[in-house]
Amino acid sequence: xxxxxxxxxxxxxxxxxxxxxxxxxxxxxxxxxxxxxxxxxxxxxxxxxxxxxxxxxxxxxxxxxxxxxxxxxxxxxxxxxxxxxxxxxxxxxxxxxxxxxxxxxxxxxxxxxxxxxxxxxxxxxxxxxxxxxxxxxxxxxxxxxxxxxxxxxxxxxxxxxxxxxxxxxxxxxxxxxxxxxxxxxxxxxxxxxxxxxxxxxxxxxxxxxxxxxxxxxxxxxxxxxxxxxxxxxxxxxxxxxxxxxxxxxxxxxxxxxxxxxxxxxxxxxxxxxxxxxxxx
Ligand SMILES: Cc1ncc(C[n+]2csc(CCOP(=O)(O)OP(=O)(O)O)c2C)c(N)n1
Ligand SMILES: [Mg+2]
Numbered sequence: 062x063x064x065x066x067x068x069x070x071x072x073x074x075x076x077x078x079x080x081x082x083x084x085x086x087x088x089x090x091x092x093x094x095x096x097x098x099x100x101x102x103x104x105x106x107x108x109x110x111x112x113x114x115x116x117x118x119x120x121x122x123x124x125x126x127x128x129x130x131x132x133x134x135x136x137x138x139x140x141x142x143x144x145x146x147x148x149x150x151x152x153x154x155x156x157x158x159x160x161x162x163x164x165x166x167x168x169x170x171x172x173x174x175x176x177x178x179x180x181x182x183x184x185x186x187x188x189x190x191x192x193x194x195x196x197x198x199x200x201x202x203x204x205x206x207x208x209x210x211x212x213x214x215x216x217x218x219x220x221x222x223x224x225x226x227x228x229x230x231x232x233x234x235x236x237x238x239x240x241x242x243x244x245x246x247x248x249x250x251x252x253x254x255x256x257x258x259x260x261x262x263x264x265x266x267x268x269x270x271x272x273x274x275x276x277x278x279x280x281x282x283x284x285x286x287x288x289x290x291x292x293x294x295x296x297x298x299x300x301x302x303x304x305x306x307x308x309x310x311x312x313x314x315x316x317x318x319x320x321x322x323x324x325x326x327x328x329x330x331x332x333x334x335x336x337x338x339x340x341x
Contacts, residue, residue: 097323108280135169190221218256242277
Protein backbone atom coordinates (compact mmCIF):
# COMPACT_ATOMS: atom_id res chain seq x y z
CA UNK A 62 0.00 0.00 0.00
CA UNK A 63 1.59 3.32 -1.00
CA UNK A 64 1.96 5.82 1.79
CA UNK A 65 1.85 9.57 2.31
CA UNK A 66 5.03 11.56 2.83
CA UNK A 67 4.74 13.88 5.80
CA UNK A 68 7.28 16.65 6.28
CA UNK A 69 7.19 19.41 8.86
CA UNK A 70 6.53 22.99 7.87
CA UNK A 71 10.15 24.04 7.73
CA UNK A 72 11.02 21.11 5.48
CA UNK A 73 8.03 21.90 3.27
CA UNK A 74 9.14 25.52 2.88
CA UNK A 75 12.63 24.32 1.98
CA UNK A 76 11.18 21.82 -0.46
CA UNK A 77 9.10 24.57 -2.10
CA UNK A 78 12.19 26.76 -2.52
CA UNK A 79 14.08 23.88 -4.13
CA UNK A 80 11.19 23.18 -6.49
CA UNK A 81 11.08 26.86 -7.50
CA UNK A 82 14.80 26.87 -8.23
CA UNK A 83 14.49 23.70 -10.35
CA UNK A 84 11.72 25.38 -12.35
CA UNK A 85 13.82 28.47 -13.04
CA UNK A 86 17.04 26.60 -13.84
CA UNK A 87 15.43 23.99 -16.09
CA UNK A 88 13.50 26.49 -18.20
CA UNK A 89 16.42 28.90 -18.47
CA UNK A 90 18.70 26.03 -19.55
CA UNK A 91 16.10 24.93 -22.10
CA UNK A 92 15.61 28.48 -23.35
CA UNK A 93 11.87 27.81 -23.40
CA UNK A 94 8.99 26.62 -21.24
CA UNK A 95 6.56 28.10 -18.75
CA UNK A 96 8.21 29.12 -15.45
CA UNK A 97 5.51 31.61 -14.40
CA UNK A 98 2.71 29.04 -14.80
CA UNK A 99 4.80 26.51 -12.85
CA UNK A 100 5.73 28.85 -10.01
CA UNK A 101 2.10 29.58 -9.10
CA UNK A 102 1.38 25.93 -8.25
CA UNK A 103 4.45 25.26 -6.09
CA UNK A 104 2.83 25.32 -2.62
CA UNK A 105 -0.21 23.38 -3.89
CA UNK A 106 1.93 20.57 -5.29
CA UNK A 107 4.47 20.67 -2.46
CA UNK A 108 1.85 20.22 0.25
CA UNK A 109 0.06 17.54 -1.78
CA UNK A 110 3.22 15.43 -2.30
CA UNK A 111 5.17 16.19 0.87
CA UNK A 112 2.60 17.40 3.40
CA UNK A 113 1.05 14.00 4.14
CA UNK A 114 -1.79 13.99 1.61
CA UNK A 115 -1.00 12.13 -1.65
CA UNK A 116 -0.32 8.40 -1.26
CA UNK A 117 2.41 7.31 -3.66
CA UNK A 118 5.50 5.18 -3.96
CA UNK A 119 8.01 6.26 -6.63
CA UNK A 120 9.28 2.68 -6.76
CA UNK A 121 5.79 1.48 -7.76
CA UNK A 122 4.28 4.19 -9.99
CA UNK A 123 1.59 1.82 -11.31
CA UNK A 124 0.35 0.62 -7.91
CA UNK A 125 -3.47 0.49 -8.27
CA UNK A 126 -3.86 1.80 -4.72
CA UNK A 127 -1.92 5.02 -5.38
CA UNK A 128 -3.62 8.39 -5.35
CA UNK A 129 -3.49 10.15 -8.71
CA UNK A 130 -2.38 13.70 -9.40
CA UNK A 131 -3.18 14.99 -12.87
CA UNK A 132 -1.68 18.25 -14.07
CA UNK A 133 -4.34 19.34 -16.51
CA UNK A 134 -2.55 22.62 -17.35
CA UNK A 135 0.22 20.59 -18.94
CA UNK A 136 2.28 23.62 -19.94
CA UNK A 137 3.30 23.83 -16.27
CA UNK A 138 5.29 20.62 -16.84
CA UNK A 139 8.50 22.09 -15.35
CA UNK A 140 6.64 22.37 -12.04
CA UNK A 141 5.41 18.77 -12.23
CA UNK A 142 8.85 17.47 -13.19
CA UNK A 143 10.51 19.33 -10.32
CA UNK A 144 8.03 17.80 -7.86
CA UNK A 145 8.39 14.29 -9.31
CA UNK A 146 12.18 14.51 -9.17
CA UNK A 147 12.08 15.73 -5.56
CA UNK A 148 9.68 12.87 -4.79
CA UNK A 149 12.20 10.35 -6.12
CA UNK A 150 10.69 9.31 -9.45
CA UNK A 151 13.94 10.22 -11.24
CA UNK A 152 17.19 12.02 -10.36
CA UNK A 153 17.04 15.82 -10.05
CA UNK A 154 20.08 16.01 -12.38
CA UNK A 155 17.75 14.91 -15.18
CA UNK A 156 15.80 18.18 -14.89
CA UNK A 157 18.44 19.93 -16.96
CA UNK A 158 17.34 17.80 -19.95
CA UNK A 159 13.97 19.57 -20.09
CA UNK A 160 12.79 19.90 -23.70
CA UNK A 161 15.98 18.34 -25.11
CA UNK A 162 15.52 16.08 -28.10
CA UNK A 163 14.97 12.50 -26.92
CA UNK A 164 14.43 13.45 -23.27
CA UNK A 165 11.30 12.09 -21.51
CA UNK A 166 10.97 15.55 -19.97
CA UNK A 167 9.01 16.84 -22.92
CA UNK A 168 7.56 20.34 -23.16
CA UNK A 169 4.24 18.87 -22.01
CA UNK A 170 3.89 15.76 -19.80
CA UNK A 171 3.95 12.41 -21.60
CA UNK A 172 2.59 9.56 -19.46
CA UNK A 173 4.16 6.99 -21.79
CA UNK A 174 7.66 8.27 -21.15
CA UNK A 175 7.94 9.42 -17.55
CA UNK A 176 6.92 7.45 -14.43
CA UNK A 177 4.70 9.48 -12.12
CA UNK A 178 2.97 11.32 -14.96
CA UNK A 179 -0.65 10.15 -14.77
CA UNK A 180 -1.95 11.79 -17.96
CA UNK A 181 -0.53 13.28 -21.13
CA UNK A 182 -1.78 16.84 -21.06
CA UNK A 183 -1.21 20.15 -22.77
CA UNK A 184 -4.35 20.49 -24.80
CA UNK A 185 -6.21 22.49 -22.17
CA UNK A 186 -9.51 21.32 -20.74
CA UNK A 187 -9.01 17.55 -20.75
CA UNK A 188 -7.56 16.72 -17.34
CA UNK A 189 -10.77 16.87 -15.33
CA UNK A 190 -12.45 14.39 -17.69
CA UNK A 191 -9.44 12.07 -17.40
CA UNK A 192 -9.59 12.41 -13.62
CA UNK A 193 -13.26 11.47 -13.66
CA UNK A 194 -12.34 8.30 -15.55
CA UNK A 195 -9.86 7.41 -12.81
CA UNK A 196 -12.34 8.28 -10.06
CA UNK A 197 -15.06 6.09 -11.60
CA UNK A 198 -12.64 3.21 -12.17
CA UNK A 199 -11.45 3.38 -8.56
CA UNK A 200 -15.04 3.33 -7.39
CA UNK A 201 -15.82 0.31 -9.60
CA UNK A 202 -12.75 -1.51 -8.31
CA UNK A 203 -13.69 -0.77 -4.70
CA UNK A 204 -10.41 1.09 -4.05
CA UNK A 205 -10.30 4.06 -1.73
CA UNK A 206 -7.56 5.93 -3.62
CA UNK A 207 -8.22 9.58 -4.49
CA UNK A 208 -7.80 11.69 -7.61
CA UNK A 209 -6.53 15.28 -7.66
CA UNK A 210 -6.75 17.37 -10.82
CA UNK A 211 -5.10 20.78 -11.12
CA UNK A 212 -6.45 23.16 -13.76
CA UNK A 213 -5.61 26.74 -14.70
CA UNK A 214 -8.11 29.58 -14.48
CA UNK A 215 -7.75 30.42 -18.17
CA UNK A 216 -8.16 26.72 -18.83
CA UNK A 217 -11.42 26.85 -16.90
CA UNK A 218 -12.96 28.72 -19.84
CA UNK A 219 -12.91 25.46 -21.79
CA UNK A 220 -16.35 23.93 -22.32
CA UNK A 221 -15.05 20.45 -21.52
CA UNK A 222 -14.29 21.56 -17.96
CA UNK A 223 -17.94 22.37 -17.36
CA UNK A 224 -19.20 19.21 -19.01
CA UNK A 225 -16.87 17.28 -16.72
CA UNK A 226 -17.87 19.33 -13.67
CA UNK A 227 -21.53 18.59 -14.35
CA UNK A 228 -20.78 14.87 -14.55
CA UNK A 229 -18.66 14.80 -11.39
CA UNK A 230 -21.37 16.61 -9.44
CA UNK A 231 -24.22 14.49 -10.78
CA UNK A 232 -22.36 11.30 -9.90
CA UNK A 233 -21.24 12.44 -6.45
CA UNK A 234 -17.58 11.65 -7.10
CA UNK A 235 -16.29 12.34 -3.61
CA UNK A 236 -12.94 10.72 -4.41
CA UNK A 237 -12.20 13.61 -6.81
CA UNK A 238 -10.65 16.93 -5.84
CA UNK A 239 -10.41 19.75 -8.37
CA UNK A 240 -7.70 22.32 -7.66
CA UNK A 241 -7.96 25.59 -9.54
CA UNK A 242 -4.77 27.62 -9.85
CA UNK A 243 -6.49 31.00 -9.80
CA UNK A 244 -3.50 33.15 -10.78
CA UNK A 245 -5.66 35.63 -12.64
CA UNK A 246 -3.85 35.45 -15.97
CA UNK A 247 -3.92 33.30 -19.05
CA UNK A 248 -1.74 33.47 -22.16
CA UNK A 249 -2.25 37.01 -23.38
CA UNK A 250 -4.07 38.93 -20.64
CA UNK A 251 -6.01 38.80 -17.38
CA UNK A 252 -8.74 36.17 -17.18
CA UNK A 253 -11.17 38.88 -16.02
CA UNK A 254 -10.60 40.87 -19.20
CA UNK A 255 -11.04 37.86 -21.51
CA UNK A 256 -13.74 35.69 -19.93
CA UNK A 257 -14.55 36.44 -16.28
CA UNK A 258 -15.15 33.30 -14.22
CA UNK A 259 -16.57 34.73 -11.02
CA UNK A 260 -18.46 33.87 -9.00
CA UNK A 261 -16.45 30.70 -9.58
CA UNK A 262 -17.20 29.11 -6.21
CA UNK A 263 -20.93 29.65 -6.64
CA UNK A 264 -20.83 28.19 -10.15
CA UNK A 265 -19.00 25.07 -8.99
CA UNK A 266 -21.35 24.78 -6.03
CA UNK A 267 -24.28 24.84 -8.46
CA UNK A 268 -22.62 22.01 -10.41
CA UNK A 269 -22.58 19.90 -7.24
CA UNK A 270 -19.13 20.61 -5.80
CA UNK A 271 -18.22 21.40 -2.22
CA UNK A 272 -15.99 24.46 -2.51
CA UNK A 273 -13.25 26.30 -0.65
CA UNK A 274 -11.38 29.48 -1.57
CA UNK A 275 -7.86 29.68 -0.15
CA UNK A 276 -4.53 31.49 -0.42
CA UNK A 277 -2.67 29.03 -2.63
CA UNK A 278 0.73 30.15 -1.34
CA UNK A 279 -0.05 29.57 2.34
CA UNK A 280 1.30 26.16 3.36
CA UNK A 281 -1.20 26.10 6.26
CA UNK A 282 -4.24 26.96 4.16
CA UNK A 283 -3.31 24.46 1.46
CA UNK A 284 -2.74 21.76 4.07
CA UNK A 285 -6.04 22.50 5.75
CA UNK A 286 -7.87 22.48 2.39
CA UNK A 287 -6.58 19.02 1.43
CA UNK A 288 -7.60 17.65 4.84
CA UNK A 289 -11.03 19.23 4.39
CA UNK A 290 -11.36 17.71 0.89
CA UNK A 291 -10.79 14.20 2.25
CA UNK A 292 -13.49 14.74 4.85
CA UNK A 293 -16.22 15.63 2.34
CA UNK A 294 -18.64 12.79 1.54
CA UNK A 295 -21.03 12.45 -1.39
CA UNK A 296 -19.67 15.35 -3.45
CA UNK A 297 -16.56 16.20 -5.45
CA UNK A 298 -14.57 19.07 -3.98
CA UNK A 299 -13.12 22.18 -5.57
CA UNK A 300 -10.27 24.12 -4.01
CA UNK A 301 -10.04 27.55 -5.60
CA UNK A 302 -6.50 28.63 -4.81
CA UNK A 303 -5.70 32.31 -5.19
CA UNK A 304 -2.14 32.42 -6.49
CA UNK A 305 0.35 34.72 -8.20
CA UNK A 306 1.66 33.90 -11.64
CA UNK A 307 5.47 33.81 -11.37
CA UNK A 308 5.36 33.72 -7.54
CA UNK A 309 8.78 34.14 -5.94
CA UNK A 310 10.60 35.86 -8.80
CA UNK A 311 10.22 39.65 -8.96
CA UNK A 312 10.77 39.88 -12.70
CA UNK A 313 7.91 37.46 -13.38
CA UNK A 314 5.58 38.83 -10.71
CA UNK A 315 6.03 42.32 -12.17
CA UNK A 316 5.29 41.22 -15.73
CA UNK A 317 2.33 38.99 -14.85
CA UNK A 318 0.43 38.46 -18.09
CA UNK A 319 3.34 39.71 -20.17
CA UNK A 320 5.64 36.78 -19.42
CA UNK A 321 3.62 33.69 -20.27
CA UNK A 322 5.70 30.85 -21.69
CA UNK A 323 9.00 32.71 -21.47
CA UNK A 324 12.01 31.53 -19.49
CA UNK A 325 14.10 33.86 -17.36
CA UNK A 326 17.04 35.12 -19.45
CA UNK A 327 20.41 33.61 -18.41
CA UNK A 328 21.72 36.96 -17.15
CA UNK A 329 18.73 37.24 -14.75
CA UNK A 330 18.93 33.66 -13.47
CA UNK A 331 21.32 34.26 -10.54
CA UNK A 332 19.18 37.07 -9.22
CA UNK A 333 16.01 34.96 -9.54
CA UNK A 334 17.63 32.07 -7.64
CA UNK A 335 18.76 34.46 -4.91
CA UNK A 336 15.22 35.78 -4.56
CA UNK A 337 13.94 32.24 -4.22
CA UNK A 338 16.59 31.54 -1.58
CA UNK A 339 17.08 27.95 -2.67
CA UNK A 340 20.18 27.46 -0.53
CA UNK A 341 18.47 28.59 2.69
C1 LIG B 1 -6.95 23.77 -26.10
C2 LIG B 1 -5.80 24.70 -25.96
N1 LIG B 1 -5.94 25.98 -26.38
C3 LIG B 1 -4.89 26.84 -26.27
C4 LIG B 1 -3.71 26.44 -25.73
C5 LIG B 1 -2.53 27.39 -25.64
N2 LIG B 1 -2.28 27.81 -24.27
C6 LIG B 1 -1.28 27.27 -23.56
S1 LIG B 1 -1.20 27.89 -22.00
C7 LIG B 1 -2.53 28.90 -22.27
C8 LIG B 1 -3.03 29.80 -21.19
C9 LIG B 1 -3.51 29.03 -20.01
O1 LIG B 1 -3.86 29.88 -18.95
P1 LIG B 1 -4.17 29.29 -17.54
O2 LIG B 1 -5.03 28.09 -17.67
O3 LIG B 1 -4.71 30.39 -16.71
O4 LIG B 1 -2.75 28.78 -17.02
P2 LIG B 1 -1.57 29.62 -16.35
O5 LIG B 1 -0.49 29.65 -17.35
O6 LIG B 1 -2.07 30.98 -15.99
O7 LIG B 1 -1.21 28.85 -15.15
C10 LIG B 1 -3.00 28.75 -23.56
C11 LIG B 1 -4.13 29.50 -24.13
C12 LIG B 1 -3.62 25.09 -25.30
N3 LIG B 1 -2.50 24.61 -24.75
N4 LIG B 1 -4.68 24.25 -25.41
MG1 LIG C 1 -3.94 31.40 -15.11
